Amino acid sequence: MHQDGYIYRTMVWITRLAYLNMLWIIFSIVGFIIFGLFPATTAMYAVERKWIRGNTSFAILPYFWSVYKKNFKDSNFIGLPFLLICSLIWINLQITEYMSPFIGNVLLFFLFSLCFLLIIVFLYVFPTFTHYDVRLIETIIFSFIIALSAPLQTILIIVNVLGFFLITLVFPGVFFLFAGSATSLITMWFAYRAMTRIETQREFVVRQ
Template identity: 25%
Template structure:
């Protein structure tokens, strides 16, 4: 009986922790007027989830979230600005392609479809790479895309899992304020950590410069 109650208590505790960090994400996103708050709040959320997945379950959530939010505010927003520009170019290209006809339209559409797929693959790995490695802004984009391509089977599984979560949340919108961002973050971070372990296992004695592992020293 005590064992069962202990497990139930642990489950309830984790439900509360997940809801709490999701609410923090919403709060800090709004605090930055969404436009300037989304990126640092998301980086903070991924940092917390990363620590939990690395068995640091007693991490002080509020202090860590606030510290990362302030520390990564400028750098993460710069990265977000680059992503917005890239998305804008994709939309402009789509508008341009709609004005074409025949084979030329088909060729450019296929090319744009490939570019769009690479863009979304990059987004899937971007935040896990950001919180796990200490790189330059441009390297986050490059390495996120490479990770997604090199682990294409895992990328498809992650995309399907995240899509399923989104579908369930839309079916039960009452859970969105409490578990929307954190549930998707957990899936993306889990896939990212799996990819990182594979890389580090292959390169125990020799790590490439673009994948300098930051350990636990990158974020507090």
């Protein structure tokens, strides 16, 4: 099979994504899931960032492991608060069932608005963290700025991720092989386009 052929390139990318997804799962488990999920996610985005920037010749496992170790604490400082807030939103959603209709509807509106904002920011928080050399609080701020500055890219991320999950309903095996790596690649691809466009207008410190 010729290495420049379309089928060969497709199989190479399928293999890369399946391998990266496996590393994401394994290293999430290594950190007992709750503490390993976010460092593994950061490492996965870092690998895909290099791919998108045209570097596909590096050894994936050593790079993944180095990013995982280096950003273990910071990744959890970013991800765990999101997890906590989501838990609090879920608890409050249960509480609305016992409130008066008016107060319950007001709280529901607030909770769904907060949930929408969290989703939008969370879409960009790991791409931002792996792309910019900034402090943790600035990562959150930059994520919010990018989300507001690139509504089209945000919509494309959501549409394509939803499209991927629709495919997994027809082919469940796809979910287990690519759930993490495919959704993060979609997110990183469009987020990277948004970030590079914004960089021409603002001054950001980009990681090498």
